[in-house]
Amino acid sequence: MEFLSDIASLINSTLRISTPLVFAAMAGIFAERSGVIDFSLEGKMLMAAFVAAVGSYFLGNPWLGLLLAIIACVSLSMLHGFASVTYKGDQVVSCVAINILIIGLTTALAAAWFGQAGLTPTLNEDQRFLEVNLPFAESLRDVPIVGTIYSDILSGHYIFVYLAYLTVPLVFWVVFKTSFGLRLRAVGENPSAVDTAGINVFAMRYKALAINGVLIAFAGAHLSTAVNANFFREMSAGRGYLALAAMIFGKWHPKTALVACLLFGFTDALQIRLQGVELPAIGEIPVQLIQALPYVLTVVLLAGFVGKAIAPNAIGQPYIKER
């Protein structure tokens, strides 16, 4: 039975840890599918975490914090769009700039306003998102297997966890089953073809970036107003890059990106679980090895050893309308 509860807790951790990755990967998919490189997921996630925590603290309501985070992230995406789409600047440089800027600014402002070296005040219960208990979770807990699955695994997560996994089919539907999605994908593959069809390439990219901003905001808000009760410096801790890796690993497709996110989340959950544990024959696995695994896997994929990761055709190239 202990084994079963171990498995349950591992699954729980995986779902929770993967949540910000899922939101970020979905955000990345929208931007990149429209042809705009987005390496600034890390910075935007951090910004969202900061704004959500601070907003919730001052306004007393986590939903308002989330709203402010959405506004902040959409603004950042628009800035990136402005630099890349309208000004045709280098998209990679723009992303690097945003990441560095946000790391600095969020901690600096937190320190300046709250004086605790980058920590924002702890949020009380009203200012946070709490775990959601599904109906009948308590009473069903003792039912064998089904009860464990329902009560211990499915129930009791933060709302963002549920939202994340519901977002995936929604994203899939939008990108592959609507005309908006068709145009989105076309813009990322062959903007000239889209232009000759009478669609505004720039407008499409800005819309994609707006959606990107909304989604990544959820990732950041999850970190600071759900899992934790405040913002602390650099709390995104590389998750934005991990999400990038998951997106590439998932070949820019929501379903496979989800699998990649879960895989990466699992390695993280596993690594925590395995610390100090001696496995038979192998001995103790260095925790850093497991931590490095997602990154190594991504490089292997990019090298083409595990199938080809083909990016949207027109990615990274500013669209220049010929007169």
Add this chain to the structure above:
Amino acid sequence: MATVDKSKVPWWVSNLIVPLINLILALFVSGLFIFIAGENPFEAVRLIIYGSFGYIEGFAYTLYYTTNFIFTGLAFAVAFHCRLFNIGGEGQAYIGGLGVFLVAINFSFLPVPIVWLLAVMGAVVFGAAWAFIPAYLQATRGSHVVITTIMFNFIAASLMVFLLVDIIRDTTQMGPHTIALPEEQWFPSFEDFAALFGIKIRYSPLNISFLLAIAASVFVWFLVWKTRWGYEMRAVGHNTQAAIYAGISPYKNIIIAMCISGGLAGLLGVNEILGVHHKIVAGFPAGYGFTGIAVALMGRNHPIGIFPAAFLFGILYQGGSEVTFDMPNITRYMFVAVQGVIILFSGALENLFRPQIENFFVNRLNLKAKA
């Protein structure tokens, strides 16, 4: 607005005025940030200038930071000439440092100057090796070097922490660092230099690596503009099709450019390990790799520009320290933000006001000619 005839724009407008205006814009925005944080931007500027120039140790610190920024700035610039974005400076510096340490520890029986020479080579070789795989994958399989180098940064961090915690740790201490190198191997510091003249100054991390950085700048200048390899790298970077026509191999040049870039980043390890800490300390690259990107962009990827840009960032870092000392509301992270703003205005938005500025100067010069 009429487009400017590019040939009529004087070089000093494109390469001095425009970057200067971009910098001023960035500083203006930074001032706003400081104001939002609740402090007086002008007071902050005064403190920055005092902290970086006002006393000899402060100036030494400034030059110490400049050293690191020169290495990472040169690294990014060299790869950029081949149109490659090497974001992996952090990781390459980290692994370069490993090279320095391993050489110094294992060859300590050799005379010190030889050890230094070998250690520098070790830094370059290890740094280049860390850049080699992303380079190879880009050249042969088209894997985007930006993503692979970012991944390799994380892999380097994990690898080094593993080594520092498990393998090469100084077991008599608690922290994740190695044992210290024997004292005779330590690079002469600025303190030592001043002592030669009988001047006693306080500690600063400035050491002869600064001279190594200047040598590296000269080397890069020579390599990129005076040798055939630099010529070919630039050709591939500007126009790959034409390079193929001329019989220049893009494949070979991508790998060479990245490896030299990685080697330059590795030299940061020489400064940190032989010059400052005298051991490998976890996390010693401390963001210098990313700042190098800003330095290179501001310096327009030329050593002549990189030196002042590195110096500027040195001032920001050291002066920034002084500010954080005296203004409790401002932490060093504010200066990380400033760095981000500078990259934004010098890099991504560098053409924001370029047409207006160039237009202005061309018209003024035309008017003068007519008069």
Add this chain to the structure above:
Amino acid sequence: MVHQHFMLVENFTVLENIILGFEGELVFGKNLEKAKKDLKNLCDTYKLNIDLNSTISDLSVGFRQRVEILKSLYRGAEILILDEPTGVLTPQEVDELFKILRSLNEEGKTIVLITHKLIEIMDLTSEVSVMRQGEMVGHTKTKDTNKEQLAEMMVGRSVLLRLEKSQVKTGDVVFKVEDLTVKDDLDVIRVKNVNLNIRAGEILGLAGVTGNGQTELLEALSGIRKVESGEIYLDGKKVSDSQNFLDPRELKEKGLAHVPEDRQRMGLVTDFKAYENLIFGYHDQKPFSKSSILNHRDIIAHSKKIMEEYDVRPQSPNLITSNFSGGNQQKIILSRELNENPKVLLVGQPTRGVDIGAIEFIHQRLIDMRDRGAAILLVSVELDEVLSLSDRIVVMFDGKIVGEKENNNVTDRELGLLMAGVV
């Protein structure tokens, strides 16, 4: 409009490509079914025979073209403009296309066919307009004219530039091309079993309308593109076949020089200074560099000398190349390649976008080269140029060599007919 370069998204299906921008509704559903039905009707009416669910990347070029036609029809086009549609098609595909076009015509659609192939014009059209050097020079009903008249209108009366051209004793065959077949980047065969011989001291002119395989031929001959089959010999030794080929650097060492058709995309690095372009491709040889270090002083001295010799204006080796006019840029490339006294010189469109003064200068230089014993292949779409300079002329049409003539008394009309595919 059906462009030469298709406006299709590679990994979409035919259906998705066609409805792009005309989806009718946010969500696919009923409207998709209606679109499918409408398209099926169009396909049947015009005998297009396309599977709506196939992915573009799986389709041949001929079928992709049909998708473009279908796209235009679905979007309600009454007038269909096709720009050189048959260049990428096999003969069977051409027949199929014409059947489709005829049936479109029967249903009342107007078709504008842009082409230089006279057989197609005589075969398919009811009216013809001829455009030459940007001007409309003739308009007639097809049944009132014939190929010879059209060829003459296309090509005009050539104005031969006065050139000093002496009779030269030609030497041995220095450059030999045997049965060469070359594909382009999209895997379409562009050069079909071409045979060429060039002797020392002669200029072989290759005439033809753009897009008949000249570009791919030049790329294969200069070591930039691999060959599918056939061989290339320089000075009797094989330099290229389907297994191996020498790259441009190795070919330079063997005495081959190449002035490319597209000077900005291939022949120059426009961001480089003039002196850097003057040694482009030769930068690692003496005297320009010694043990890999560039010899700046010698390079500048050489540049000044050459710029004066070839009258490159302004004579500033340090000026960025993009600031030079087209003609002067061309002279930079020419001076660079000619300076090495190559045994074989491949030249593509040497006077495209060049002013008249520079044209005469460049032509004279080519004659000088020939007089000194070089074997020159001149590829040009300008018939005047070919007639002025060549000792022998071949014509390339649809990837094949369709005519070979000595350049005495050959007329524009003869060449025009060959260039337009009339054998």
